[in-house]
Amino acid sequence: MILGAITPKNIGDKRTTLHPQSIKAVLDMGIKVVFESGIGLQADIPDKALLELGAKSLSREECLKQADIILCSEPIKSDEIGLIKKGSSILGLLEPFNNKAQFKTHAEKGINSISMEFVPRITRAQKMDVLSSQSNLAGYVSVIESAKLLNSALPMMMTAAGTLKPARVFVIGVGVAGLQAIATAKRLGARVEAFDTRPIVEEQVKSLGAKFVKIDLGDTGQTDQGYAKELTQEQIDKQKELQADVCANSDIVITTAQLFGKPAPKLIDKKTIERMKPGSVIFDMAVESGGNVEGSIADSLQNLNGVKIIGYSNLSSFVSDHASFALSNNLINFIIDFYDKENAQMNFDLDDEIIKSSMFVKDGKILKKEFS
Numbered sequence: 595m596i597l598g599a600i601t602p603k604n605i606g607d608k609r610t611t612l613h614p615q616s617i618k619a620v621l622d623m624g625i626k627v628v629f630e631s632g633i634g635l636q637a638d639i640p641d642k643a644l645l646e647l648g649a650k651s652l653s654r655e656e657c658l659k660q661a662d663i664i665l666c667s668e669p670i671k672s673d674e675i676g677l678i679k680k681g682s683s684i685l686g687l688l689e690p691f692n693n694k695a696q697f698k699t700h701a702e703k704g705i706n707s708i709s710m711e712f713v714p715r716i717t718r719a720q721k722m723d724v725l726s727s728q729s730n731l732a733g734y735v736s737v738i739e740s741a742k743l744l745n746s747a748l749p750m751m752m753t754a755a756g757t758l759k760p761a762r763v764f765v766i767g768v769g770v771a772g773l774q775a776i777a778t779a780k781r782l783g784a785r786v787e788a789f790d791t792r793p794i795v796e797e798q799v800k801s802l803g804a805k806f807v808k809i810d811l812g813d814t815g816q817t818d819q820g821y822a823k824e825l826t827q828e829q830i831d832k833q834k835e836l837q838a839d840v841c842a843n844s845d846i847v848i849t850t851a852q853l854f855g856k857p858a859p860k861l862i863d864k865k866t867i868e869r870m871k872p873g874s875v876i877f878d879m880a881v882e883s884g885g886n887v888e889g890s891i892a893d894s895l896q897n898l899n900g901v902k903i904i905g906y907s908n909l910s911s912f913v914s915d916h917a918s919f920a921l922s923n924n925l926i927n928f929i930i931d932f933y934d935k936e937n938a939q940m941n942f943d944l945d946d947e948i949i950k951s952s953m954f955v956k957d958g959k960i961l962k963k964e965f966s
Contacts, residue, residue: 599666
């Protein structure tokens with residue numbers, strides 16, 4: 595079997611799906627590895643690092659033609675699908691909700707497709723959870739980039755000139771990204787508060803040394819996969835009103851609230867922003883799915899009455915080496931678990947919970963009706 599990896603077309607995505615620290619395991623299994631020349635340059639990984647391990651460098655076209663399994667960090671454009679041989683499989687971040695049409699093309703061409711975003715959140719699949727691995731790094735980046743734009747230091751400092759008060763950081767949404775944002779801000783010495791619609795995460799917030807802000811929104815909870823449930827408009831309005839006081843007293847506000855497959859809820863409006871201090875920073879981590887903050891724009895820095903609103907996308911690419919290492923490990927772990935060494939091919943058994951959840955197209959058929 596030949597495993598291939600290609601470079602993302604999106605210039606903001608600096609990751610590689612093949613990292614030299616993760617591919618030895620598949621090479622040792624007898625799987626051949628090919629990659630598009632220059633695939634790791636944006637993560638400071640030269641081709642030489644992969645070649646020395648036994649992988650082979652090819653043109654993008656040859657990589658698509660030869661590979662039985664193609665690793666990708668974004669959907670492959672329809673004009674390139676024709677290069678892929680029938681019976682091959684695409685494995686990676688396929689953004690299903692934004693690119694439904696691709697699955698019809700995959701089925702017509704006889705190409706299998708597996709979306710890593712749909713790997714279930716079960717214990718056995720944690721090592722394949724790309725959403726968690728990349729969100730974890732994104733949470734870290736949100737704090738670092740916010741701190742760069744804040745015209746004061748994060749930790750309290752005792753100096754001969756007087757005591758410098760710690761910055762106040764407010765994190766809205768305590769999923770993987772939010773927890774890492776809390777932990778990073780605490781490590782840097784900030785005073786941290788956090789809120790989530792799921793009261794169950796209060797203990798996690800406190801374990802990181804942060805204060806949990808309690809806002810009674812009535813009946814809330816989480817899905818079977820651990821995501822926050824969608825709020826009613828009345829609940830969102832109440833949340834905005836009650837958290838506005840915390841935002842007004844914060845130096846940095848980081849919003850992480852996203853709904854899987856749906857637009858992000860608007861949680862901070864202009865009224866709230868107008869109450870914040872000039873020089874304070876808002877980091878909208880949900881900008882790629884519509885944004886939590888009124889006025890945030892993807893890949894831009896806005897200024898509203900002196901408040902800086904950050905809308906950067908592809909956050910994990912800000913630390914592209916570690917992001918590539920984590921992403922590559924997620925993908926390689928998936929391959930290792932489902933590789934049939936005896937027959938030198940992948941075993942896509944739909945009775946397996948992970949395959950059933952993440953596989954979208956198999957043997958020319960779209961498996962999920964809502965994406966057909």
